[in-house]
Amino acid sequence: MGSRSTKFIFVTGGVVSSIGKGLSCACIGALLESRGLKVTALKLDPYINVDPGTMSPFQHGEVFVTDDGAETDLDLGHYERFLETKMSKLNNFTTGQVYETVIGNERRGDYLGGTVQVIPHITDEIKRRVFLASRGFDICIVEIGGTVGDIESLPFLEAIRQMRADLGPENVLYIHVTLVPYIRAANEFKTKPTQHSVKELTGFGIIPGIIICRSEEQLDQKVKSKISLFCNVKEDCVVNSYDVGSIYELPLVLHREGLDQRIVEQLNIWTGSPNLKPWEKIASTLTAPANGSVTIAMVGKYVDLTESYKSLTEALHHSGFANDCKVDVAYVDSEQIEKDGVAAAIEKATNGKGVDAILIPGGFGARGSEGKIQACQYAREQKIPFFGICLGLQMAVIEYARNMAGIAQATSSEFNPNSEHAVIDLMESQKSVNRMGGSMRLGAYPCVLAKGSLTAKTYGEKEISERHRHRFEFNNTYRDTLVKAGLILSGTSPDNHLVEIIELQDHPWFIGVQFHPEFKSSPRTSHPLFKGFVAAALEHRALRLKAGRKLNGKVVKSSKSSRNGQTGDAPIDQVDDSERGAVSSS
């Protein structure tokens, strides 16, 4: 059983999926933490896969990796970005895991010949896992994946229904997140879907204490009153989460709606008043970034599928907060690069505005890899700030081997298992792996940084710990050749066996890492590598502008520095997109 003082908030979703239940949970957590409570959050996924590690990014989006090496739902990324609490393998489980445990118990004979059933065996296992993750916390927020009414989420609903009876109403609160659609023809927000969804939830014995209504625009009091009346929830417990420009404004919006106050009242918790300063600071950067904006090209295969790069995109935004600028991400299709070349593909992706830095994210498979390798070469030769993450590092190593170390056929054995020039090769520990799930090199590993390297300076540390998810590695057979050719190995495993980080000399900012730093970035504390990368992008923007001025033969005026609402000439590093467009098209 969990610590007796833990109180539970169960968050269900209604009407449609993808309305931001995970974000709502993350914001609830942030608000309660800001009141001094110790909060954790977990996600229960009703699908039968054991974890999302083997699921297609088209179906599932990003796989979020925890320090302890769990491959989890991307909502855990939201939780870590909004909460101080770190997630672990306890914070996400699926129907598949629940059944795996129960069937394992049954095979061992633990049920002493009894008939194994959804109630109580499956529901008990769900409750056991929830209690396990809640240990030591004041508040445990539990998000139920899917939408109320889905057949597969029924055991989860039954388990959380029982928990209120088990623990008492002062220890369990149900929050339902629904969509309140705006119907243009009627010029009205419609509450009926919410009414139906709450009715369905009530049918399972779950009575929500708070309803969070998602809507495109702010709802007026009349709509809230109607929902209150029909759904049997107090009027001030109908909370409106309307669309905002940035997800980091949400904690403040929900606080203004009274969400945290209603929660502590309903759970009968005494807390101090919330300290929302960090969120207010972020919100002010969002509205008026002093340093304008930079554009970063993210070169990948799933460019239409930005959900698969969730943490990465967020990490870039965080480093914008740290550099007091806005970060625009231009998704560049690596296969487009293969067809048209780097410059043209970037031109197309940015409508001719150009980019201030290039990033290659993690990925799998050969498709589009030649385009990524070309992007590395372009960044290296044009001295454009470059950040390669996991596969991105591997691409940079291949490019360097081919063009700087004379290994023309250099490749990765991921793309050509029989290659004799695999500068990136399957890790020794992976050679005996014969099952897909959970078998990569996963989770946090230490890495020692080379003294005096750009990486060491950027981190300001000698040793770091970062999260991994890969099977291939820098092939040590080529270490000497590549180092002789000028490649800097700026981070290795403490036993010096595994190359974790590379960088280039004579380049303003070119770093490739074998791990995924994006998993450890938060809006309040930007990751040092991302922070340094965006700072380098700002510098590159200034250079681009200078070059543009020279080309124009005149000073480019930034008379409409619209982002900070000022007029007149802005300093060279304080111009917005429109001016940068003018420069690069000249």
Ligand code: GLN
């Ligand atoms: N496919 C590469 C590997 O398995 C890179 C993985 C990644 O980018 N996460 O090593």
